Amino acid sequence: MRPDARPASGAYTVVGTRPVAGLSVVVLGGTGFLGRHIGEAFAALGARVHPVSRTGGYAGVPDRPAVRLDLLAAAPEEIARLLETTRADVVVNAAGRAWEADGEELAAGNAELVERLVRVLAGLPGPPVRLVQLGTVHEYGAGSPDTATREDHAPAPVTAYGRTKLRGTRAVLRAASEWGVDGVVLRLANVIGAGVPRGSLFGRVAALLGEAARADARGERPAELRVPPLRAARDLVDAVDAVAAVLAAATAPGAAVTGRVINVGRGEAVPVRGLIHRMVALSGLEVPVAEDAAGPGSPGGPGGAGALRGAPARTDVAWQRLDITLAGRLLGWRPTRHLDDSLRALLAPVLPPGCLPLGATADAPDMEEEAL
Secondary structure: OOHHHOOOHHHOOOOOOOOOOOOEEEEEOOOOHHHHHHHHHHHHOOOEEEEEEOOOEOOOOOOOOEEEOOOOOOOHHHHHHHHHHOOOOEEEEOOOOOOOOOHHHHHHHHHHHHHHHHHHHHHOOOOOOEEEEEEEHHHOOOOOOOOOEOOOOOOOOOOHHHHHHHHHHHHHHHHHHHHOOOEEEEEEOEEEOOOOOOOOHHHHHHHHHHHHHHHHHOOOOOOOEEEOOOOOEEOEEEHHHHHHHHHHHHHOOHHHHOOOEEEEOOOOOEEHHHHHHHHHHHHOOOOOEEEOOOOOOOOOOOOOOOOOOOOOOOOOOOEOOEOOHHHHHHHOOOOOOOHHHHHHHHHOOOOOOOOOOOOOEOOEOOHHHOOO
């Protein structure tokens, strides 16, 4: 992540009741998109962060490379030993699979891993370790344009991603109810911000705009940006706001959050077409956007509206809007980041040095006005 794209430590607001400083926090998936943001935030507030990754490597936390551990291959005793040696107070599960994964890989990363983890947590001696499981809006399936989706909405996921994430959620809730595991699930809207994976629609568009900016700098005409039909409306949450919700869930009283599912989003449905055109406007480039004809698998995917041309087709719902009342009541949380700030953070790392995203322009309406 480029320094100009990283939020300052003061950007993360903690509204829980337990101090973050001094906590031992294990972040599973610590080198991934959200895992890195989460680890950086906890470290900035004085926690002892232990990133864990299947491949190891840098996790954004100074002097703290990720522990290399394949949670699906490791024996339960090995996972337990990791949590005991780190004296974990909190485990954040930001691991999982979304893009470029088949059904078996999705089931393993999103469900079986969680099922193994909660069994280990249930068997640990001493005070319960708080588990913050990152779920997804895609567990719900179709939303209704006339109402926001609450946590008591019966899940009906339509993608393998949503179905396997729902299995993970149910494993946490069952472990909390039957085994006393101190677990809470945050059902995140589509997360945007610096470092969004290129496999998602927004990450791929950002990468292509970066390529277009470099072509423009060479005096070449940028290529047309071809995308799937942009008919969906999605609830979104900035990575900084998502991390703030994780911090709050990690430090909230157990009586308030244990065994609960809590929605985390903007509480708005934002037209994806407007988001993509706004990204182009903020890039400062004159790049035409062309939508392909409707076909099987559009729109879709956890990124919000399908994959770009040439990527595997996905099937998903057209409307998502979360009711975030419970997050305000239990966590004292609300989204604070402006959509334009989210898009600028998404673009800044991929644009060439010295080519930063533009501010609001007269010919590009503010995305806040586009939310439904």
